[in-house]
Amino acid sequence: MTMGDSNKNLYAKMIVDVVLGPVLERLEKKDVSAAQTLRAAFTKVDNTLPGFAYDYVKGVLKKAEIHDKFDLCETLLRLGGSQDCEELRISRQEPTFQELNKCATALKKILSRIPEQIYDRKQFLETIKEIASAIKRLLDAVNRVIAEVPAADNGSKQILEDRKKEFVRYSKKFSNMLKEFFRDTNQNQSVFISANYLIYQTNLILRTVKQECC
Amino acid sequence: MENGEWFNMDPMGGRRGQQSLYNESRNSTGYSLHSEYHKDADHSEYQVQFAGIIKEIQVHVDITNRTEVLRMIDQGKMKKMIPAKIGTDSNSILSLSRYNIKLMQVDHSTENLIIRVPIHEIAAVCYVNDDGIHILAVKYGNPEQCSLLVLYCDSPARAERICSDVAQCFQLVYTDAVVQLLEDTIGRVETSSTGSPTINENSRKISLEGLDNHGFSQSQPNLSDRHNRDKRSRSLATSDASNQSIQAELLRSYLEQLRSKFTVDELAKFSTLLKQINDPSPRSHKDLLAVFQEVFQLYGNERKNLLAGLCPFIYEKHYANFLDFLKKQGIAIDNGTLSSRHSFPRNYTRSVSDMNTDQSDIDSVLEGISTQLAQIDSNIGDVNTYLNYPS
Numbered sequence: 001m002t003m004g005d006s007n008k009n010l011y012a013k014m015i016v017d018v019v020l021g022p023v024l025e026r027l028e029k030k031d032v033s034a035a036q037t038l039r040a041a042f043t044k045v046d047n048t049l050p051g052f053a054y055d056y057v058k059g060v061l062k063k064a065e066i067h068d069k070f071d072l073c074e075t076l077l078r079l080g081g082s083q084d085c086e087e088l089r090i091s092r093q094e095p096t097f098q099e100l101n102k103c104a105t106a107l108k109k110i111l112s113r114i115p116e117q118i119y120d121r122k123q124f125l126e127t128i129k130e131i132a133s134a135i136k137r138l139l140d141a142v143n144r145v146i147a148e149v150p151a152a153d154n155g156s157k158q159i160l161e162d163r164k165k166e167f168v169r170y171s172k173k174f175s176n177m178l179k180e181f182f183r184d185t186n187q188n189q190s191v192f193i194s195a196n197y198l199i200y201q202t203n204l205i206l207r208t209v210k211q212e213c214c
Numbered sequence: 215m216e217n218g219e220w221f222n223m224d225p226m227g228g229r230r231g232q233q234s235l236y237n238e239s240r241n242s243t244g245y246s247l248h249s250e251y252h253k254d255a256d257h258s259e260y261q262v263q264f265a266g267i268i269k270e271i272q273v274h275v276d277i278t279n280r281t282e283v284l285r286m287i288d289q290g291k292m293k294k295m296i297p298a299k300i301g302t303d304s305n306s307i308l309s310l311s312r313y314n315i316k317l318m319q320v321d322h323s324t325e326n327l328i329i330r331v332p333i334h335e336i337a338a339v340c341y342v343n344d345d346g347i348h349i350l351a352v353k354y355g356n357p358e359q360c361s362l363l364v365l366y367c368d369s370p371a372r373a374e375r376i377c378s379d380v381a382q383c384f385q386l387v388y389t390d391a392v393v394q395l396l397e398d399t400i401g402r403v404e405t406s407s408t409g410s411p412t413i414n415e416n417s418r419k420i421s422l423e424g425l426d427n428h429g430f431s432q433s434q435p436n437l438s439d440r441h442n443r444d445k446r447s448r449s450l451a452t453s454d455a456s457n458q459s460i461q462a463e464l465l466r467s468y469l470e471q472l473r474s475k476f477t478v479d480e481l482a483k484f485s486t487l488l489k490q491i492n493d494p495s496p497r498s499h500k501d502l503l504a505v506f507q508e509v510f511q512l513y514g515n516e517r518k519n520l521l522a523g524l525c526p527f528i529y530e531k532h533y534a535n536f537l538d539f540l541k542k543q544g545i546a547i548d549n550g551t552l553s554s555r556h557s558f559p560r561n562y563t564r565s566v567s568d569m570n571t572d573q574s575d576i577d578s579v580l581e582g583i584s585t586q587l588a589q590i591d592s593n594i595g596d597v598n599t600y601l602n603y604p605s
Contacts, residue, residue: 121385121389125388125389125392128392128393128395128396129392129395129396131396132395132396132399132400133399135396135399135400135403136399136402136403139403139406140403140406143406168400168403168404171400171403172397172400175393175396175397175400178393178396179393182389182393
């Protein structure tokens, strides 16, 4: 898979989370059945044909003649922190799980500010400090959730640990992209992409916790 | 900064045109362009005149205030720290790099080092035009003592360029520090995910929200409350039993690290010196420094990087002195240079004096290690007997 393909798959998954998801949630208020059918269809097709959601939205944007009016990667990053659909919220009310919700939302929100702050060095450095803090809080929250998983349920614990390790891996990539950017400020796109990956990984943690604990 | 990465100083490249003229003159008088100080290509040089150094200025003085700067210089002249007039013997080269600023007196075929100031010790640089005299003032030092390096430039353009380049230097240092902070944070959370003691926020309130940095308003990192901020970052922990066991665990972990690198005799000496450092009975600053020096010699050049790990176990009242001592030896503290990183919290937030485990815990751990090593030693027996062991 080329770098371009993997980015396309990322964009597709982000589009499902931050574009289609919120739209379908609004549709649910009018027609639950239609919304749920569409959601299931998009998820199934995108799993079968990775990148489908990206091609779909690109097609819609072309039809509207605005596909070349903005940068999709940057836009997805901005949306990544502003949209939060029910599908990405953990329903369990215990403080540990609600704290995880809060930490995940906070990190995504800070990451989504990158496009508007990246060109103001002082502000951007403050944002990076906040990101460091938010990453720590998120993973501390994940550790607390893992601690609540019953001892007998080693499978779930392991899945959550693996998800956490993956998140740390993408955090390191993000940090490396920042270093590259500070060496060459033309590398802003790489920062946006790696920030998008981090948002996606955050959503993956939420999905995994929902799957294993709810 | 020793482990930091240097980001491209390309924007400063424009000055090289100005510098090349200077290099030509250096060539014409036979100067070497490759002295031991110029190995690194990422530095810039400027022609200045060295006026003098005014020592023991007030730490809180604001040198972005023109009146303050001129007042200090006038006082410096009265005290003969700054000559009333300067001549060609004051011609100097100011060299700026990621590590330091360096001032060298130019004397025909020789260059003599006047002063070298690490970047992290620079508090501020300012330019004052006093009736056509272009004064560049550099405030540097530590929270206890600051000095003012006074230079003259031949033009406002040069003075302003130097100020701008130093500001850029600060920004690069701070950028590096922030990225390092992110990496360190990720490294710590990664460690906590692999089973090492996880210190959650109930027992150790490390917060990155308390960070504030004044490093880039007018090239002035805030030295004046660095000491207080450092102290503040050290007094956060609570006193519950789980926190004590975590602290003891940290201490053991550090001592285990030493055990892998020190001999039995060295460990015994370490124990004695640490007891001396943590002795709360009053003593002079000179005596304390002597002990620090002994510890430094014990660790030696190859192990001096481990000294920073000793910080959490230093008696609270001696901590600031220890920190200054380390910085003077060029030993990087966790996330720490003075001007750019000093506001970041350290990894650990309590000193031995705060810990209920106290010195007796260090003693028992050290005794245990020494005993084990002595037992190993006696089991091995005379090493020479192994030399004839058949293969």
